Amino acid sequence: MKRRRPRRTIPWLRFSRVPWGTVYLLQSRNEPRLFKVGFTKRRTKDRRAELNRVAGDDMKIVSTVSLPWARNCEALVLRRLRRNPFRKRDRRGTEWFWLFATEDIHRIADRLEAASSHIEVIAKLKFSWPRGATKRVFRPESREPAPGQL
Secondary structure, three states, rough: OOOOOOOOOOOHHHOOOOEEEEEEEEEEEOOOEEEEEEEEEHHHHHHHHHHHHOOOOOEEEEEEEEEOOOHHHHHHHHHHHOOOOOOEEEOOOOOEOOOOOOOOOHHHHHHHHHHHHHHHHHHHOOOOOOOOOEEEOOOOOOOOOOOOOO
16 A cells, blocks of 8 residues: 655745745955855854854855845755856865856855845745845945946
């Protein structure tokens, strides 16, 4: 006799408990080619301070995106980074990577924002984006000079 597996609830259809959080991109000041993509429900500054203590490094915040379904956004970015077989990883863990010689950290930040937009569209199509929710993107350093500073 065949045993039937219980049906799993589709995580996108949890209307009452939408998982909020922040996906962050940190870059090492000591090794500018080393970066980390992660997820936190706490303040990003607290997470950075914790990483600085544990890793013995000085990390700077390059970009953060706060949104519902942030864990899915982080998973999408990490999946895309790990997919490249030539991407060098660091011994510290699966969320630490090295930039290519010709790559810029702002390109990774753009990928993070694109992934968050992708997750937002999917959540809205599946009717699981909370009413009145907004995506907040924060970049402390802009790569473009302000008008008049050219």
